Amino acid sequence: MRENVERTEVVQKYVSLLTNGGFKAVFGDRRNKDVVMSVINMLLPEGKMVEDIEYGPTEHQGQLDENKEFRYDFMCRDRDNSVFIVEVQCSPEAYWFKRCVSYASRMYDRQNEKGKGYNVAPVYLIGLMGTHIRHHDPEAWTGQYVSEYTFMEKRTHELQDDTIFIIFAELARFDRTLEECRNDLEKMLYVIKNGWRLKNQPKELQDEIFTRLFKACDIPRFSKKKRIQYEKDMYDERRHYDEIETAKMIGREEGMAEGIDKGERIRARKIAANLMAKGMTKAEAAEFVGLTEAELDAEE
Numbered sequence: 001m002r003e004n005v006e007r008t009e010v011v012q013k014y015v016s017l018l019t020n021g022g023f024k025a026v027f028g029d030r031r032n033k034d035v036v037m038s039v040i041n042m043l044l045p046e047g048k049m050v051e052d053i054e055y056g057p058t059e060h061q062g063q064l065d066e067n068k069e070f071r072y073d074f075m076c077r078d079r080d081n082s083v084f085i086v087e088v089q090c091s092p093e094a095y096w097f098k099r100c101v102s103y104a105s106r107m108y109d110r111q112n113e114k115g116k117g118y119n120v121a122p123v124y125l126i127g128l129m130g131t132h133i134r135h136h137d138p139e140a141w142t143g144q145y146v147s148e149y150t151f152m153e154k155r156t157h158e159l160q161d162d163t164i165f166i167i168f169a170e171l172a173r174f175d176r177t178l179e180e181c182r183n184d185l186e187k188m189l190y191v192i193k194n195g196w197r198l199k200n201q202p203k204e205l206q207d208e209i210f211t212r213l214f215k216a217c218d219i220p221r222f223s224k225k226k227r228i229q230y231e232k233d234m235y236d237e238r239r240h241y242d243e244i245e246t247a248k249m250i251g252r253e254e255g256m257a258e259g260i261d262k263g264e265r266i267r268a269r270k271i272a273a274n275l276m277a278k279g280m281t282k283a284e285a286a287e288f289v290g291l292t293e294a295e296l297d298a299e300e
Contacts, residue, residue, distance in 0.1 A: 014217040016196035018130040018171060020073065021233035022217070023088045025226065027074045030055055032216040036076070038209045039192075040084055042185050043126050043167050045148055050078050072103065081121035083107055090130035091241070094287065097133075097166075100125050104164045122162035128192060132172045145174045145189055178204055188213075243271050265291070272296055 015022030027036055037050045044050070053076040074086040085103060089096060104125040111120035135141050149166040152159050171193040174186075178194075181187045187205060191213060201214040215221060222230060268289035273296075275285040286293045 012196060013199055013219060014195045014214065015219060015230070017192045017217070018088060018090055018128060019234065020088060020237050021230055022196070023073060023086075023128070024233055025222070025230045026216045027086060029216070029226070032212075035209075035212050035216045036074075038213070039188065040086070040124075040126065042188050043146060043169055044124065045150075045165060045167075048124075050082075050084065052079050053077065053084070056083070072107075075107075077121075081111075083111075083121060083123040085123065085125040086128065087125065088128045088130070092131050094284065095281070096127075099281070100127060100166050101164075104166060108164055122165065124165045124167065127166070127168045129168050129170045130172055130193075133168055133170055141173075145170050146185070178202060184209070240275075243274055246271060265295070269296055 015025050017023050017026060026032055033053060033055075037053055040050050040053075056075040056077055058072045058075055072085050073088050076084050078084065085107065087100065087103070093099070104123045108120065108123045112118060133147065135147075141147070147168045147170065150159065151163055169189060169192070171189060174189050174193055176186060176190065178187070178190055181190050181204075184207075187210065191205065191210065195214070195217055201211065205211075205214070219227070219230070268291055272282075272285035272289045272291065275288065276282060280288075282293050282296060286296050289296075
């Protein structure tokens with residue numbers, strides 16, 4: 001007699017904010033404005049606080065001599081016109097910090113309108129990091145999960161003016177259990193990293209701010225239209241990462257272009273083109289597929 005084995009299907013209740021699809025479903029929904037402000041406020045420098053936000057466009061045309069647009073994951077403005085950009089990064093990227101500087105400085109410069117001088121609002125770029133940042137002195141960052149970079153005088157640490165701030169929440173290094181979290185910031189980091197694994201809102205996270213966040217992330221509460229869009233975004237994201245892994249595999253197994261036959265080179269170029277269309281630079285895409293930038297442009 002065959003023994004009946006009970007099978008339990010695991011159903012995900014909450015989105016992961018460290019996926020582009022989950023992040024977009026929460027941060028991109030204007031009904032979650034209060035939740036977005038709460039997350040941003042917890043990560044801002046001391047003394048800074050968002051009072052209200054106005055959603056801004058996430059796609060922007062490059063400079064006149066550029067041939068492509070650049071896209072932010074999320075952007076909004078405060079009442080004082082301060083700009084807040086939030087980016088999600090889950091895969092290692094060789095020039096991630098430089099890309100963040102480029103994104104923030106572009107938005108800072110775009111505020112300079114003719115005849116208005118340089119008295120423009122500061123730009124804050126917040127990176128939710130599902131991957132590691134390479135710190136020069138790792139021991140100095142033990143137990144620290146939020147890093148902040150800005151223009152500051154080297155010797156005195158004097159800050160002349162608020163210009164560009166780059167803030168990283170390093171979820172990849174955040175290993176505290178919920179019981180070990182010491183304050184609301186650490187509880188928020190815990191939810192951002194682990195919320196998608198939970199079946200219900202924990203009793204330790206019943207404050208209003210977390211209740212609103214869990215409701216915003218609750219997939220069964222999505223409307224039919226939003227659920228369809230979320231599923232599509234997640235499918236596209238999985239396909240995107242499959243392409244990255246395929247590109248890495250090509251680079252590992254076949255080496256540089258000299259070791260890749262014509263068919264593989266064509267395939268690598270197609271993957272690189274797709275990655276660049278999703279925001280990678282040519283140098284980054286070339287590195288992934290094991291070609292040089294010149295080889296990406298070459299014709300067979």
